[in-house]
Amino acid sequence: MTEGVFRVLHPRSGACEGIEIHGVTKRYGDRLAVDAVSLSVPSGTCLGLLGPNGAGKSTMMSMLAGVLTPDTGTICYGSEQRPVSSAVRRSLGFVPQGIALYQDLSAEENLRLFARLHGVSAKELDARVRSGLSLAGLLEHGQRRVRSFSGGMQRRLNLACATLHQPQYLLLDEPTVGVDPHSREHIFSTIEQLKALGVTLMYSTHYMEEAERLCDKIAIMDGGHVIAEGSVDELLKLHGGPCRVEAELSTKPSLRVAASGPDFARAQPSMLRRVTFECDSAAQALPRLLGEGDELSQLTIRRPTLETVFMALTGRSLRDA
């Protein structure tokens, strides 16, 4: 992927404004899919919607894309105060959760069609389509039918189809489901470059690693509600709990541990030279644990993750929920 590709697809870096979501609710019959969700995505940043299947992420994304209408609440893009209007749609890219491509058209024909439907002029069409193929890493395969592509190639094309019209806002609904590591890395790299160019992103996923890597802020959803919101560090600090450290020392530590202050209050010497304890910062706690001449023969630090945040908030595992 080259800088040139991004210059063609996103020449207006930094020009867009953010997304404001106020009290959005969506109900399917008796089931409340999204309940009074309010979020703010500053321009040029990436907000991750993290949650298990059925949390309401895709419904939220569909409302943001203007495909579904909220029962209550408002969604505003930049200065546009109306519900998702035609003008907004022109500045919006949407990558659906499923692969939304015509299987019997070639990659180039798919790109050409979606570019035209998003208002790309005939004059610019060829350059944009070529850039889209390059973005998807499919320059060599433009004439091949999508049906013959691997899942990863289709996912990359699925993403490229949403970027041809230079959207200011890009909505990605679980764009890496079922892809191989190579394609996943390609997609991450593409998203990071789009973000660097100032595109405002919303990224839904149930993979915490993706949210941690790509998103500036994360909103954790469960049962249609946003149960926590903030940067990864903020979420870990507020809801992640302490680090868990298991250390094996060259000397018996029990006396020193007991005398080492509040950081080790929860220390549990399990063997003669082994100690397990929880602390807020392993980097600060460890030097105080080690006496002069002590050596660490084994060290395991379990830091809190978004998984533990979700567990702390819901009592369930993110993957099992």
Place this chain on the structure above:
Amino acid sequence: MNAAVWLALKDLRLLARDRVALFWVLGFPLIFALFLGSVLRAGLRGEQAPIDVVLVSGGAETSRLLAGLRTETRLKLRTAERERASELVRRGEAVAYVQASQQGALLGIDPSRAVEAAFVREAISGILTAPPAGVTATPARPRIQTVSVSKHSEAGPRETAYVYPAAVLWGLIGCAACFAISMVTERTQGTFLRLSAAPIRRSAILSGKALACAMACLVVTAAISAIAIFAFGARFERPFAVAVTLLASIACFVGITMLLSLLGRTEQSVAGAGWAVLILMAMLGGGMVPLSFMPDWLLPLSNLSPAKWSILALEGATWRHFSYRELALPCSALVGTALVGFIAGAGLLARTRP
């Protein structure tokens, strides 16, 4: 080009690449049309169905003929002035008219219903040959002159022209059945979601489908017309009228297709519903079983079938020689059905969740 045209071109390209679908859209209707045409040409029509006959009002000969024909249970009789009687036959509302005279009778027949007309001729011949009550002498052999009620050329219309409307009807039904599932295919493969997020109206999505369906229908009807003309020697003396009625029929079936395409959530349900509705329309409208085979109580229902209006319009344009005023009714029914189908389809599409 606007979004609808791009979407229509996409659908036609997809159709061209799917050989099986292409066969069902283009090949099967042609085969069916040829088969149906051959069957109809062989004279399927008129076995036990009631036969409408109009007697031209007149004197004693007419009364005698009327009394005699009343014994034939298959005949449905009525009387009218000569002009009116001829008009009824020309418009397909009666099989034949009979004008009695001292020398015999004049029989004006619908040339597309020759078998039934032959039955009428035999019945008349029997009555005229039988001696009147109280007379023992055998009367002279009556002279029955048969004329074809059509404004065609002296050579008379070719048989192919009679089966052409039914062939076109089945071509359109084949296209409609195949295109009916294309909307639900968009939904199942997820592209409808992407299209719904694009800066285009939902009506443009439906218009694209309609345009593609109309193009396929045009190709099918053009192929059927070419076969009728070049392979079977059909002659259309009013090509403009034929074109107008073809376009009205195409519009009608495209409208029906748009409505059918939104009546289910799976390809199976839409395909099933589509064929069921279309076959029922064809049956009621005389596309499968001639209307003359239908019982009286069912005939009014045929007015509800666009197939009937399509056949009537095409017959009117090809060999019944309807005036444009007479063509207005069936064409209006077809265009009206098209509008209802499209508007209802657009309404359903607006409520459809991707």
